Amino acid sequence: MTTLMKGGTVVNHDHAVRADVLIMDEKVLAIGHGLALPEGTQVVDVGGCYLLPGGIDPHTHLEFPFMDEVSVDDFEWGTKAALAGGTTSLIDFCVPRPGQSLLEALEDWRGKSRSAACDYGFHMAVTWWDRQVADEMGECVARHGINSFKHFMAYKGALMVNDEEMIQSFTRCGQLGALPMVHAENGDVVEHLQRQLFEAGNTGPEAHGYSRPPHVEGEATTRAIMIAAMTGTPLYVVHTSCRESHEAIAAARARGQRVYGEPLIQHLVLDAGEYQSTDWDHAAERVMSPPFRDKGHQDSLWAGLVGGSLQVVATDHCAFSRRQKRLGTDDFRRIPNGTGGLEDRMRVLWTAGVNSGRLTPEEFVAATSTNAARIFNMYPRKGAIRPGSDADIVVWDPGATTIIRAEGQVSRTEYNVFEGFACRGLPVMTFLRGTLANGAEGLLAEPGQGRYVARDPHPATTVANRIRFEATRPTPVGRRLELVP
Numbered sequence: 001m002t003t004l005m006k007g008g009t010v011v012n013h014d015h016a017v018r019a020d021v022l023i024m025d026e027k028v029l030a031i032g033h034g035l036a037l038p039e040g041t042q043v044v045d046v047g048g049c050y051l052l053p054g055g056i057d058p059h060t061h062l063e064f065p066f067m068d069e070v071s072v073d074d075f076e077w078g079t080k081a082a083l084a085g086g087t088t089s090l091i092d093f094c095v096p097r098p099g100q101s102l103l104e105a106l107e108d109w110r111g112k113s114r115s116a117a118c119d120y121g122f123h124m125a126v127t128w129w130d131r132q133v134a135d136e137m138g139e140c141v142a143r144h145g146i147n148s149f150k151h152f153m154a155y156k157g158a159l160m161v162n163d164e165e166m167i168q169s170f171t172r173c174g175q176l177g178a179l180p181m182v183h184a185e186n187g188d189v190v191e192h193l194q195r196q197l198f199e200a201g202n203t204g205p206e207a208h209g210y211s212r213p214p215h216v217e218g219e220a221t222t223r224a225i226m227i228a229a230m231t232g233t234p235l236y237v238v239h240t241s242c243r244e245s246h247e248a249i250a251a252a253r254a255r256g257q258r259v260y261g262e263p264l265i266q267h268l269v270l271d272a273g274e275y276q277s278t279d280w281d282h283a284a285e286r287v288m289s290p291p292f293r294d295k296g297h298q299d300s301l302w303a304g305l306v307g308g309s310l311q312v313v314a315t316d317h318c319a320f321s322r323r324q325k326r327l328g329t330d331d332f333r334r335i336p337n338g339t340g341g342l343e344d345r346m347r348v349l350w351t352a353g354v355n356s357g358r359l360t361p362e363e364f365v366a367a368t369s370t371n372a373a374r375i376f377n378m379y380p381r382k383g384a385i386r387p388g389s390d391a392d393i394v395v396w397d398p399g400a401t402t403i404i405r406a407e408g409q410v411s412r413t414e415y416n417v418f419e420g421f422a423c424r425g426l427p428v429m430t431f432l433r434g435t436l437a438n439g440a441e442g443l444l445a446e447p448g449q450g451r452y453v454a455r456d457p458h459p460a461t462t463v464a465n466r467i468r469f470e471a472t473r474p475t476p477v478g479r480r481l482e483l484v485p
């Protein structure tokens, strides 16, 4: 089956051009004008619209067992929400319990992900350390298409790893050509502040924000960057939310380190004022880590996206119901951390970014798709509209408008942290490998239609980092022992 998308403007990260796109057998076959059409080609009129590479969200937690609960959007509903928002691929975190085999956790995630409606891959979390973990990391890379490993520097007593475990794991990543990732918050300091606040009578959701100030994130980001420098590995910092963390990343890049930063759409447009709401549910529904920041931090994050020190806009989609959030009514420390965003990421970023002139459409494509594809080694199969790429294409109408409402959303939560946000610029059709997954008729994607995207290690980065590392490796000084008579 062949499809021609006719009359649109194709936007890639480096170039935009008016052209038609011919799709055959799930792939982009040709881009241009007056293309020769095989008999029976279906023509889709996309006049006046942009054609964007399908969104890639490299940070989600679907059906995630966390803080004694399980996030409510599973692989079926999370991926459907993604498609409704123009995202055609996501990378979810497989998180073994401390002590659990990585491969056993992976089996678990494979089972859950069978209902995925969009394409997906996994990062593996390293939550403990010994010889078995090192071996299983090798198997993840060699046999399971996983080339990135996440480390939680927070959530003490649960998922947190210490510096010794990080240096071991980063070193192993270096051997495997894999990319270490960090959730950068100092978990010891967070626990200390949480206890102090709680004992002083701060029990409400606003204390979540107070207990995780920007310094907590800036310190951990800096520490992870320094450890990456000492192991000769690149580093990906998830949910960069504040100036302190961003500046640490920018400084490392200026020193020549391969460090990547990922602001979330939430932190770009929502701020700490949300926690001051007198409506407990409203505030608790916005509890996530890192928390929303004072508005001033947003300028830093936007500047990073334009200046190149931050690369990817993600969601960290980890949706909990109102009932689950209420488990922390008497103690903010028990409010499950996480918010949704898969359906909203692209339309909110376009509205706040492109319509305001902060981002060009090409920079929008880089932040929502191409950069993630490149960093996680899915490019150019994903992240581009070019011959040979998967035909993951979003038909984007820059004039279409909507106001975000929880009512009618795909996500299984009863609320939306972007409630009331007025969007201009919407995905009107989303094609997953050439098949219409979402359009005027609504969602057409079926659970199970998503395909696992195996990702190889990063040869170029690995080789370059290894050469630099070897060149500066400590070596013994050759001396002849001369005994003084």
Ligand code: URP
Pocket: 061, 183, 287, 288, 289, 290, 316, 318, 337, 338, 339
């Ligand atoms: O609050 C958050 N971000 N929940 C999901 C787990 C994580 O830290 O990414």
Ligand code: ZN
Pocket: 103, 139, 143
């Ligand atoms: Zn295996």
Ligand code: ZN
Pocket: 183, 238, 239, 289, 290
């Ligand atoms: Zn995190």
Ligand code: ZN
Pocket: 059, 060, 061, 316, 318
């Ligand atoms: Zn996360």
